[in-house]
Structure formats: structure tokens, C-alpha cells
Amino acid sequence: xxxxxxxxxxxxxxxxxxxxxxxxxxxxxxxxxxxxxxxxxxxxxxxxxxxxxxxxxxxxxxxxxxxxxxxxxxxxxxxxxxxxxxxxxxxxxxxxxxxxxxxxxxxxxxxxxxxxxxxxxxxxxxxxxxxxxxxxxxxxxxxxxxxxxxxxxxxxxxxxxxxxxxxxxxxxxxxxxxxxxxxxxxxxxxxxxxxxxxxxxxxxxxxxxxxxxxxxxxxxxxxxxxxxxxxxxxxxxxxxxxxxxxxxxxxxxxxxxxxxxxxxxxxxxxxxxxxxxxxxxxxxxxxxxxxxxxxxxxxxxxxxxxxxxxxxxxxxxxxxxxxxxxxxxxxxxxxxxxxxxxxxxxxxxxxxxxxxxxxxxxxxxxxxxxxxxxxxxxxx
Amino acid sequence: xxxxxxxxxxxxxxxxxxxxxxxxxxxxxxxxxxxxxxxxxxxxxxxxxxxxxxxxxxxxxxxxxxxxxxxxxxxxxxxxxxxxxxxxxxxxxxxxxxxxxxxxxxxxxxxxxxxxxxxxxxxxxxxxxxxxxxxxxxxxxxxxxxxxxxxxxxxxxxxxxxxxxxxxxxxxxxxxxxxxxxxxxxxxxxxxxxxxxxxxxxxxxxxxxxxxxxxxxxxxxxxxxxxxxxxxxxxxxxxxxxxxxxxxxxxxxxxxxxxxxxxxxxxxxxxxxxxxxxxxxxxxxxxxxxxxxxxxxxxxxxxxxxxxx
Numbered sequence: 001x002x003x004x005x006x007x008x009x010x011x012x013x014x015x016x017x018x019x020x021x022x023x024x025x026x027x028x029x030x031x032x033x034x035x036x037x038x039x040x041x042x043x044x045x046x047x048x049x050x051x052x053x054x055x056x057x058x059x060x061x062x063x064x065x066x067x068x069x070x071x072x073x074x075x076x077x078x079x080x081x082x083x084x085x086x087x088x089x090x091x092x093x094x095x096x097x098x099x100x101x102x103x104x105x106x107x108x109x110x111x112x113x114x115x116x117x118x119x120x121x122x123x124x125x126x127x128x129x130x131x132x133x134x135x136x137x138x139x140x141x142x143x144x145x146x147x148x149x150x151x152x153x154x155x156x157x158x159x160x161x162x163x164x165x166x167x168x169x170x171x172x173x174x175x176x177x178x179x180x181x182x183x184x185x186x187x188x189x190x191x192x193x194x195x196x197x198x199x200x201x202x203x204x205x206x207x208x209x210x211x212x213x214x215x216x217x218x219x220x221x222x223x224x225x226x227x228x229x230x231x232x233x234x235x236x237x238x239x240x241x242x243x244x245x246x247x248x249x250x251x252x253x254x255x256x257x258x259x260x261x262x263x264x265x266x267x268x269x270x271x272x273x274x275x276x277x278x279x280x281x282x283x284x285x286x287x288x289x290x291x292x293x294x295x296x297x298x299x300x301x302x303x304x305x306x307x308x309x310x311x312x313x314x315x316x317x318x319x320x321x322x323x324x325x326x327x328x329x330x331x332x333x334x335x336x337x338x339x340x341x342x343x344x345x346x347x348x349x350x351x352x353x354x355x356x357x358x359x360x361x362x363x364x365x366x367x368x369x370x371x372x373x374x375x376x377x378x379x380x
Numbered sequence: 381x382x383x384x385x386x387x388x389x390x391x392x393x394x395x396x397x398x399x400x401x402x403x404x405x406x407x408x409x410x411x412x413x414x415x416x417x418x419x420x421x422x423x424x425x426x427x428x429x430x431x432x433x434x435x436x437x438x439x440x441x442x443x444x445x446x447x448x449x450x451x452x453x454x455x456x457x458x459x460x461x462x463x464x465x466x467x468x469x470x471x472x473x474x475x476x477x478x479x480x481x482x483x484x485x486x487x488x489x490x491x492x493x494x495x496x497x498x499x500x501x502x503x504x505x506x507x508x509x510x511x512x513x514x515x516x517x518x519x520x521x522x523x524x525x526x527x528x529x530x531x532x533x534x535x536x537x538x539x540x541x542x543x544x545x546x547x548x549x550x551x552x553x554x555x556x557x558x559x560x561x562x563x564x565x566x567x568x569x570x571x572x573x574x575x576x577x578x579x580x581x582x583x584x585x586x587x588x589x590x591x592x593x594x595x596x597x598x599x600x601x602x603x604x605x606x607x608x609x610x611x612x613x614x615x616x617x618x619x620x621x622x623x624x625x626x627x628x629x630x631x632x633x634x635x636x637x638x639x640x641x642x643x644x645x646x647x648x649x650x651x652x653x654x655x656x657x658x659x660x661x662x663x664x665x666x667x668x669x670x671x672x673x674x675x676x677x678x679x680x681x682x683x684x685x686x687x688x689x
Contacts, residue, residue, distance in 0.1 A: 001382055002382040002614070003381060003610070003611045264684045273686045274686060279680040279686070280677060282680045282683075283627045283675065283676025283679035283680050286679050287679060288628070290624045291604030291608055291628050294604070294608055297383070298603075298607060304381070315599065315603050319600050319604055367592065367597065368592070368593075371589075371595065371596045374596075374599060375572055375596065377572070377575060377587065377595065378583075378587040380588065380592075
């Protein structure tokens with residue numbers, strides 16, 4: 001066992017920290033506040049191009065697709081430092097973490113050539129079209145249809161909770177090419193340009209940070225067969241393999257720990273940090289953030305060794321949810337009504353923590369998977 | 381980073397497992413507990429096999445010593461592994477024969493093996509003090525929690541160097557985490573096996589989602605405790621890493637105790653069932669160093685540089 005980064009990764013971290021100190025000095029004061037606002041998204045557009053120019057937007061991609069060929073730890077250190085600053089890449093982490101890698105692994109040469117360079121340059125946003133009104137966590141129940149028509153597909157259906165669809169250029173979309181009775185075996189992945197006629201985006205205002213959700217209505221949307229990723233009806237496999245690390249891809253504990261440090265500063269100024277009860281709550285929240293960190297590291301170690309992803313990722317993800325919730329609750333408890341002020345630390349963290357156990361697969365689903373795959377408990 | 385056990389660690393744990401199979405375990409623990417006795421035989425076997433020297437060895441070290449403490453506790457070894465394997469070696473002190481008592485000036489109370497120990501180590505404000513104990517210094521305290529307890533009032537103490545107190549407390553914290561980890565894991569494994577075997581209302585107890593989620597959450601707490609504890613040992617028990625590990629592990633201990641007993645039901649409350657061998661001893665670990673509240677406040681002191689009011 002070894003709980004230290006390699007010298008190269010440590011050196012990379014310090015380079016990166018210096019770079020972020022310089023680049024984020026101006027125009028970025030949102031490190032502890034909400035994700036998803038217009039100001040935030042606009043800032044991220046410029047910032048990711050700067051990162052791309054430095055080779056740090058897609059350092060883990062193979063060099064032939066605009067990557068730096070770096071290892072899993074360097075990629076993870078990048079993510080951790082970004083989340084420590086409130087994730088200035090905005091919606092881009094999705095592109096670079098899993099949309100790109102899915103294209104690299106399952107795309108045709110033509111798809112790779114046309115779609116990867118814009119991602120590597122930071123020029124495009126992608127969104128994720130998985131959830132539907134009748135199928136959120138239960139993806140096998142999805143109903144959006146893709147019917148073959150000669151060389152084309154005609155898409156009809158509805159997606160929901162699609163973050164950033166109002167800003168995105170493409171959607172990584174799941175649609176049913178088989179029958180509903182096929183469950184997971186009749187699903188395919190489509191790479192859908194959102195400017196295709198028949199696509200309508202409707203905004204649903206959320207109250208988690210400044211974030212908004214969207215609905216995506218697809219009415220007789222005609223796309224060429226070249227929009228299909230991988231084989232028809234094999235979309236579930238692509239998603240399962242590609243998203244295996246998505247559970248821990250966003251190191252949210254790093255942001256929670258940043259907020260916690262900020263809250264400690266606030267409490268110190270307010271004369272509260274010497275209060276034994278307040279101290280206990282801070283100690284607990286810090287321990288939860290650290291546990292989430294070390295459990296995520298364990299998953300990254302597995303990835304760095306190129307092992308098949310194990311169900312440990314679900315434990316790591318559950319720990320991240322616990323950490324975010326603890327910091328959100330602490331914020332409201334210690335700040336009192338000050339936490340109710342828009343964009344205060346308490347406000348941002350609490351509203352964020354409400355979504356922690358819902359986005360990217362619910363907390364309960366993680367617990368079900370742990371029960372079944374790690375503890376091997378019998379089915380209900 | 382590398383979360384896998386090295387060949388050295390595996391070999392060490394295999395050898396220790398073989399030794400413990402012969403000299404520890406629930407049966408041996410029950411016999412000793414009936415007499416309130418310390419396992420001198422186990423200690424001398426461990427000493428002869430070199431396990432008390434692991435902390436300072438070139439091809440092993442503190443992390444390996446922590447792994448050993450965990451395994452000894454899982455097998456209910458009736459010795460004092462934390463002072464022997466971690467705290468005394470960390471302070472560069474010789475490891476005497478027989479039990480050694482660790483005490484915290486700020487958290488007085490009955491101590492494990494206080495009646496039988498001949499040596500005491502107390503954490504003061506800055507320096508540790510060591511003291512020889514005689515049987516007259518100890519007042520036994522009857523207790524159901526698996527360890528013989530006594531209040532001790534030493535007569536003569538000798539102060540160690542400045543700063544020793546913090547080092548002692550940090551390693552002691554890592555030590556109670558390792559002990560807790562070993563015992564929690566066994567209590568949890570036993571409970572999961574029970575949940576699979578026991579049938580109620582025509583189905584396995586462990587097939588009810590209400591219980592599955594609680595067991596799954598417990599497994600997260602257990603794994604979090606494990607890796608925070610190992611990491612703290614790897615980092616040389618810094619004030620923050622050891623306080624964080626203890627704050628998390630002791631909270632896990634509280635939850636694990638409740639869940640394992642709730643899920644095993646009435647049978648888990650009996651002496652004939654093994655669960656209590658681990659869960660009652662866990663409570664002695666839970667109480668040391670001021671317990672959960674003190675660990676959490678120590679996190680704040682080390683992280684944000686604030687002392688308690």
C-alpha cells in the first residue's frame with residue numbers, strides 16, 4: 001500500500017495549482033457558489049479553451065485524438081483541482097470524461113475525426129439524453145423510439161432532466177431501436193446535433209443553485225445512420241462501460257471540503273468556531289469529506305491499474321453523497337438565517353446538497369448495487 | 381497510490397493469522413474473559429515471532445503494525461496491542477512484558493488491564509509521563525464490556541521529552557481505529573451471514589430492502605474507516621489524519637453496534653452467540669481518548685488551528 005501520488009503527478013498538481021491561481025484570479029469568484037448559472041457557463045467557455053491550449057482539457061485521451069496520453073491519476077488530479085475551485089470547466093467535464101472516451105472506444109473513424117477535435121479544443125458542449133418522464137433511474141423502461149427509414153433514423157420521444165441542453169451543441173442520446181419488451185437489449189446510442197429540425201428544448205427552472213433542467217422533445221427528427229454509435233441495440237453495454245467511472249468522475253467531496261473551509265472561516269469571524277457543539281459538527285463533516293476522498297482514490301487506483309471496474313465505485317459515490325449532505329446541513333445550522341441570503345456559502349451548499357443523492361443515479365440505487373454486488377444479499 | 385496489500389504485508393498477515401489461529405479466537409477469549417486475565421502466552425508468542433518489532437523494521441513499519449493490530453483485535457487477542465505495537469515503539473520506548481496502560485490526563489476513568497499492568501503511560505499537556513504500577517495502585521471496576529477494568533493512581537511518574545504527548549495521542553488514535561476496524565469487520569461479517577441464512581415470513585432476512593440499505597451504508601462506513609486508518613498510519617499519524625480517522629471510525633462504530641444487534645435480533649443478545657464478543661469490546665475502544673466528541677473536536681484543532689473554548 002502506498003498513499004502518495006507519484007512525483008510526476010505531484011509536480012503536475014503544483015503546476016496546475018499555479019496555473020489556476022493565475023487564470024482564475026479574475027472573473028471567477030464563484031468557486032464556492034452555484035453551478036450552472038449563465039455567468040458561470042459563459043466563463044467556462046473561455047476558460048476551457050485556455051485549458052485546451054495548455055493541453056489540460058483532455059490530457060488522458062490518446063495523442064492521436066488531441067490528448068496528452070496521460071495516466072488515470074493525472075486525469076483525476078485535474079478533476080480534483082477543478083472541483084476544489086468549484087469546477088470552472090462547467091458542463092465540459094462530461095465531454096472530456098466520458099463522451100469523448102466513448103467516441104474513442106466505440107466510434108467509427110469518421111465519427112472520431114469529426115466529433116473529437118471540437119471537444120478537445122473546448123469548442124462544443126454535449127448534454128446527456130438518458131432520463132425520460134417514465135424512465136429515470138429505470139433506464140430499461142425508456143421509450144424514445146428510433147425507427148429505421150432507409151439509411152436514416154426517425155427519432156420520436158421525450159427526454160427530461162437534461163442539464164445544459166439549452167446551451168449544448170450535441171446530445172448523447174439513448175433511444176429504443178428494439179421493442180420495449182427487449183428491456184436493456186433494445187437500446188442504441190445516438191449522437192444527435194441539437195440543431196436538427198424537430199428538436200425542441202424547453203427549460204424547467206430548478207432551485208438547486210442557479211441550475212436549470214431541460215426537457216427535450218423529439219418530433220420526427222431525421223438523422224443519418226452515421227449518428228448511431230456502435231452497434232444497433234448494443235447501447236446499454238456502451239453506457240454501462242463508459243459510465244462505470246462516471247459515479248466518481250466528479251470529485252464533489254473536493255468542493256464540499258472547500259466550502260467547509262470557507263464556513264470555518266465564517267464561523268471563526270463570528271466567534272463560533274470555539275463552540276464545542278459547532279466543533280463537533282465541523283469534525284464530523286470534515287471526516288465525511290475525507291472518507292469520500294479516500295474511497296474515490298481506491299476506485300482511481302483500480303482504473304490506473306486498468307482493472308475491470310468493480311462495485312467499489314458505488315461505495316465511493318454513496319460516501320460523496322453523505323459528505324455533501326453533511327456540509328450542506330452544517331452550513332444552515334451554523335450560519336443561521338445568514339445562510340438564506342442568495343449565493344451565500346450556506347445557500348449554495350445546501351441547495352446543491354439537495355441534488356447530491358439524485359443526479360448521476362440515486363443514492364438508493366447505489367445502496368441496492370452494494371447490497372447485491374458487494375454484500376451478495378439475496379434478491380427481494 | 382496503491383491500495384493493494386504488498387507481498388510483504390500479505391506474508392506478515394498470513395504468518396500472524398496462523399499464530400492467532402493457534403493462540404487466540406472466540407474460545408480462548410471466552411476462557412480468559414471468565415478469569416479477567418491477560419493473555420501472556422499470546423504476547424510471548426507474538427514477541428518470539430517478532431510481531432512486536434514490526435513498527436521499527438526496515439521492510440515493514442507503522443502501516444504494517446496497524447494491519448497487525450487490526451488482525452489481533454479481529455481475533456480477540458486478549459493483550460494490549462496498541463501500546464505494544466504502536467505507541468511505545470513510536471515514542472522509542474522499550475516494550476515490557478505484560479499489559480501496558482495508556483491514559484489521558486484529560487479523560488480520566490477506568491482503564492483496560494489496569495489491575496494487571498505494571499506500566500502506565502499518561503498523556504499530559506505537552507509531555508508524556510511513564511509510571512511503574514503496583515497492584516496497590518489499582519482499584520478493579522466490575523464491567524460487562526469484555527476487558528478487565530481498573531482505576532489506577534500511580535505514585536511515581538517520570539516525564540518524557542516535550543512534544544511526546546501529541547505523538548502518543550496521535551498513534552493511540554490510529555491504534556483504537558485499527559482495533560475498532562478489526563472488531564467491526566467481524567461483527568459485520570457475522571451479521572451479513574446471519575441476514576443471508578435467517579428466514580422470516582418465508583424469505584431471507586437480508587432480502588428486505590429496509591435492511592439491505594442499512595447494511596450497505598454500514599459497509600461504506602467500514603470501508604471509509606479502513607482506508608482513513610491505513611492512510612493515517614502511512615502518513616505517520618499526523619494530528620489531522622489521525623483525528624479524522626478516529627472521528628470517522630468511532631461514528632462508524634456507533635452505527636455498526638446498533639445495526640448488527642438490531643439485525644441479529646434476540647439471539648445476538650445471548651452469551652452463546654459470538655456477536656457480543658466483538659460489540660461489547662468495541663465500546664471500550666469507543667470510550668478511549670474522550671471518545672467521538674473529542675476526536676471530532678481534535679479535527680477542528682488540527683485543521684483550522686482552533687483550540688476548544
